[in-house]
Amino acid sequence: MTRGPTLPAHHLPYLPTPLDAFNTAPVDEARALLLHCLHSRRWSGRVADHRPYPDPEALLAAADEAAYDLSPGDLAEALAGESLPELPEDTYSAAHMALSAAHAAYEARFGHAFVIYLGDAPRGEIIDRILEAIRSRLANDPEEERVTAAEELRRLARGRLLALLDGARNCATRHNAPTPGR
Template sequence: MTPTHLPGRVAIPSLPTVLDAFNAAPAKDARRLLLGCLRSPRWAERLTDHRPYPDVDALLAASDEAAYDLTPGDLAQALAEETLPVLPEGIYGAAHTALDAAHAAYEAKFGHVFVICLDDLPPDEALDRVLAGIRSRLANDPEEERVVAAEELRRLARGRLVSTLRGARNCATSHNGAAPGK
């Protein structure tokens, strides 16, 4: 049987996706992009080495797994590179004073900045969430806090990775290797 020619029908090849570009990128470029999401060379190397990913969900699952496997040294290195959470504009002076004092107490106790994932949180709730988080986590012992901070870093990396993939899709590629917020 001969195929029927249907006028006006043309096979359209699929367009490359952001994930396709990530999968095909040179290893050093992939690592640089990943280090903008989480400043852990081991995490970035692992995700780079396991390419190609069949879909974004597979990449995110690999990101989570690699973050869960960070050693205490890897975690300390990633935490050393983090910055304080970004809060919305217009926070009044007394709140900044309270926040600065809480951050100082946290850093004195645990030796690194306070990390918290604020994804999907309305901006007007960020200050309250950060202050409540610091206050409650100051009660943790160092080992408990290491576990909580590692989970927050995992969540931050996941959110940054999703944002990076979305940003690349929209041609917003101005990360120049720095972690978001730096």
């Protein structure tokens, strides 16, 4: 059996991954993007200055390391840029009132916004997790709460970085997908 001529290989144009785009972005753009993940100039500068990252895991490891090294001033700066997590739109008003009261008590005790990572929380449990965590953490002494808040900030930054990388990847995929019917 004889074969016909081989068709030429079709090469897709190179499309940068979200990590490639981050690695090659001007340093000011990379730092600004990182400030959306954690509101610390030192952290964002440190993560941006260590580019390029070979893979997302290396980026996350560097982000974690930089978060672990936050000074008390860096931590205060990062906490000042945070606010309470958004609640689902259908959350009833009594829950908003309970959350506002608990948050006011937390801010009065510790002097900064309450931070919590909720990336793994089912939508229907968000308000309960926030209220439970605020009430539990109100019993912490200030140093213990500083350590807890720093860990929650690290987890938030990590989750936001992953969302940015994934969001950029999904956006690129949607923009480069063939149009149905064509």
